[in-house]
Amino acid sequence: MSKFDHIRPFYDSEVNEAICSVVHHPMMKALMSFTFPDVEEEVWANQLRKTHSKRDFQINFIYNAIQQVLQKSSDGLTTSGFEKLDKHTPYLFISNHRDIILDTSLINVSLYDHGLIMTASAIGDNLVQKAFLHVLSRLNRNFLVQRSLSPRELLQSSKLMSEYICQLLTRENRSVWIAQREGRTKDGNDMTQQGVLKMLAMGSDEENLMDYFKKIKIVPVSISYEYDPTDMLKMPRLMAEANDEVYIKEKNEDFMTLISGIMGQKKHIHIHVGDILDKELDVIKEENDNQNKQIQALAQVIDDSILTTYKLWPTNYIAYDLLNDTNRFANHYTEKEKNLFERRLEMRIDIENKVMREGFLAMYANPVVNKMKYENAV
Structure with a gap:
């Protein structure tokens, strides 16, 4: 047993059994029929049964699913900045967050197309309440961010997650994707929550925090959609906030948002990979000896990168x-x-x-x- 078992993706040794457990699930059938519209069910089902690694599942199935999404619901994906990255180096990608599934999926498609290390990606456990989605997320190299915890449980969960992220980056040679904030931005204002950086800092084994952040190679990423496919779904929350009311989610709201994000019209999409944070961290280290001020300054540096490189559309x-x-x-x-x-x-x-x-x-x-x-x- 590993202490990460309840949050980690499947090990490759567990992949085939997990796939076989869901190969006949109606949602798997819907996903594969969408991905391979001209292929008989028995053909893709047999291919799934022969899959024994997360990488093969991602490349042979999920990659093609995302290509279909792009073809049917967008005018194409463009990228910039990926050429700066080294093919054998893992990075911590911190990006703005607009869509539950697509942000990380599109970044992984782009990483694969550029021959780079794909990411293990953080996903809220509220999004994988359905058993099938939980299995699918673990096959797709997602690790769970636990929500709705007491303050004490949250602290323990944050420590565990920071430790796991550190292990992925420094021992498993695996890139990691994490959003700059908890939950998607609802108002188009992309800002890094200091709490996310404080969680990451818990994994530090360096005397100075900036040395640790330098070691794990932070790369800010900006992703922009010409049309936000979930724009209308964000209105009830904005209305509640405008009226000083507490917003309560509908029962299946996360799932509906997930589906709308995938299938809704997005027009053009652009992903820009910023520079690996390096000299900026030296400056922060020199100017601040207080850890909270360092975190604050780092959040600003990430914001500066994301906001200045964000692709604006008509x-x-x-x-x-x-x-x-x-x-x-x-x-x-x-x-x-x-x-x-x-x-x-x-x-x-x-x-x-x-x-x-x-x-x-x-x-x-x-x-x-x-x-x-x-x-x-x-």
Whole structure:
């Protein structure tokens, strides 16, 4: 027994048995029928039964599933910055978080296409309550972030997770993906939660925290979707917050968001890999001897990287202009693009509701606002 057993992905020795246990599950059938629409069920089922490693499962099945998602629900994925990475080096990718499944899946597709080490990825246990999804996540090299814990349990869970992440990076030569915050951003403001960095810091065996963060090679990543496929689903929470109400999730809300994110229209998608944090950590170390201040400074460095390299789309500029009743960025979009976005707005929300309209537009406009804070960034 390993102390990581309740959070880790399957070992390769467990993969075949896990696959065989779900090969006839209706959700596996739906996933494979979507992935291989012209292939007989017995053919893909036999291939699954012959699979004995997470890598083979990811490359032969999940990779193809993501290609189908891109083909059916996007105008394509572009990337930049991956060429800076070394093929044999594991990295800690810290990225902004927009979509439950796709953020990490698309990054792994890009890593594979560039011949780089794919990631083990953090996923909230609230997203894998269904037994099939739990098995699928473990096959896909996800490790569990435990939610809804008491403060004491949360501390123990954070220590365990930081230790596991450290083991992956320093002993197993495995890259790791983690979001810069708990949960997806609902308002388009991408900010690194210091709590995430404090959790990572628990795994440090260095005298100075910045030496540890240097050792595990942090790479900030920005991912942007031209259309957020779950934009409408984020409205109830934004409305509740605007009315100072406590938001309570619907029973199947996480699952519906997961499906909508995968199948909803995204148009263009871009992933940018930032520079590996190095000299910035030396500066933080020199300027701050207080650990909390170091964490604060590191969060800012990650934010700076993500916000300045975030790819802005016509939808972002259109939303900014509509929200502020201006045509400041009119040269960044066409009249047709503006009409399409306005039609989407009308179809997805009640535009007579001022709070809802402003919340929806702000979700798309905030990346522009954030980028404007950096001199000459726009």
